[in-house]
Amino acid sequence: MSVRIDELDRKILGCLQVDASRSLDEIATEVGSSKTPVWNRIRKMREAGIITSQTVTLDAEALGFDACFYVLIRTSEHEQDWQKRFLEALNARPEVQEAHRLAGDIDYILKVRVPNARAYDAFYQALISEVKIHNVTALLSMEEIKSTTALPL
Amino acid sequence: MSVRIDELDRKILGCLQVDASRSLDEIATEVGSSKTPVWNRIRKMREAGIITSQTVTLDAEALGFDACFYVLIRTSEHEQDWQKRFLEALNARPEVQEAHRLAGDIDYILKVRVPNARAYDAFYQALISEVKIHNVTALLSMEEIKSTTALPL
DNA sequence: CGGTAAATCAGAACAAAGTTCCTTATTCAA
DNA sequence: TTGAATAAGGAACTTTGTTCTGATTTACCG
Missing domain, CATH: 3.30.70.920 (Lrp/AsnC effector binding domain/regulation of amino acid metabolism (RAM) domain)
Known part of the structure; x- marks a missing residue:
């Protein structure tokens, strides 16, 4: 079954796509929320397979x-x-x-x-x-x- | 000027490509080193532009x-x-x-x-x-x- | 339109990881 | 071989991730 993604989730994903090394506090501030919900939402999206993995991009x-x-x-x-x-x-x-x-x-x-x-x-x-x-x-x-x-x- | 990459750097990059969310301790153990050198090498490769960014991959x-x-x-x-x-x-x-x-x-x-x-x-x-x-x-x-x-x- | 249950959030407390510092080991050149 | 420069290892310190609790909001149903 699929997880419903709302506007806040989308903002979080947007942040992570740009730079996944930023702290939860920074992300929370940017999306207008606080640590806990951001962390919970990231965890859920991981478990749901929406966030597949976390990697570095290298200069080929x-x-x-x-x-x-x-x-x-x-x-x-x-x-x-x-x-x-x-x-x-x-x-x-x-x-x-x-x-x-x-x-x-x-x-x-x-x-x-x-x-x-x-x-x-x-x-x-x-x-x-x-x-x-x-x-x-x-x-x-x-x-x-x-x-x-x-x-x- | 370019930074010389040695075998240990390559191992670290290999680890990070697979999963950039792992802790320094884990990476250090896997590549046969300790926290500090791993951290310093990652920092240098960032500064040198070898590591471009850190992102999440999403299920399109x-x-x-x-x-x-x-x-x-x-x-x-x-x-x-x-x-x-x-x-x-x-x-x-x-x-x-x-x-x-x-x-x-x-x-x-x-x-x-x-x-x-x-x-x-x-x-x-x-x-x-x-x-x-x-x-x-x-x-x-x-x-x-x-x-x-x-x-x- | 209430009232209740479920879910979510904010903030504090705690645990774990990142970052720095200092000492020891290693490498390289003279 | 010896000295200087460089890198490594481990411990101290700082920041961040993670969990917990109480308060708030949301959703649902009478």
């Missing part, structure tokens, strides 16, 4: 991940077994940051972050050796214009 | 964002002015979670999260009314197979 380039590719994948295989193996392959590879199954012409899109083009090729070769893929198009990112995980609440 | 569907599109954009305009206005339009729209400038045939890719298809159309109409765009292809996600911001350190 500062850590040597200079290349980012979006990979468009077409496949001729549509059986359960193939899909299962494809999924496992994606989950096993940490360079895959996103994977979506699509509607329409293109079957899957991946976002892949690697140190350089050579590392992408290694990834690509490994992937196609594991599962049969009909057609692949790689889109190379030149510039990350915008990047956020924040939802517009 | 639980919050009513049921639709996700990848949008491939071709433009015939390549002047500074056009690019500036396009960039401003993207930054002004919170439904755009990612935007990359690409090499090759397709000029830009966007990741757009909205409550439903109608909301996407509203976004699309608003965007093309603001800036001239030659060609747009929208890829509709049926299923989010994988989603992480963690880098493989």
Whole structure:
């Protein structure tokens, strides 16, 4: 069953999305409440799975991940077994940051972050050796214009 | 100037990527160190910009964002002015979670999260009314197979 | 439109974690 | 090998997270 989210919850989530390291007192002041209700609401939203996790975002380039590719994948295989193996392959590879199954012409899109083009090729070769893929198009990112995980609440 | 990252820093970042809400003591134990050095290293990596921010990840569907599109954009305009206005339009729209400038045939890719298809159309109409765009292809996600911001350190 | 029960809130008390300080160990260069 | 600079470990201190209680509000039903 789902938890009803009210205006105060939304404000709290908004705060946390911007900076999850702020203290409860600060958040309470900003949303016009006090410590206890803010804490209780955060706890409930955690338990309800609305707040999935708490992480740090790292500067990919500062850590040597200079290349980012979006990979468009077409496949001729549509059986359960193939899909299962494809999924496992994606989950096993940490360079895959996103994977979506699509509607329409293109079957899957991946976002892949690697140190350089050579590392992408290694990834690509490994992937196609594991599962049969009909057609692949790689889109190379030149510039990350915008990047956020924040939802517009 | 960049900060040298050693094996211990990498372990700490690995911990924080998984769960940034854990206590310093827990992290220190896991990486085989103690509170103080862990705290100092985190502070330094913050100051150096390696750790960009600390946020919560929310369940988009639980919050009513049921639709996700990848949008491939071709433009015939390549002047500074056009690019500036396009960039401003993207930054002004919170439904755009990612935007990359690409090499090759397709000029830009966007990741757009909205409550439903109608909301996407509203976004699309608003965007093309603001800036001239030659060609747009929208890829509709049926299923989010994988989603992480963690880098493989 | 009351009156009661349930839920929520504000503030205080307590526990736990973050932050600082100081001493000891380690590293690196002369 | 010796000295200076740097980092680590542990204890003191401060801030924050967490729990508890009483008061208030909200919601529901007669």
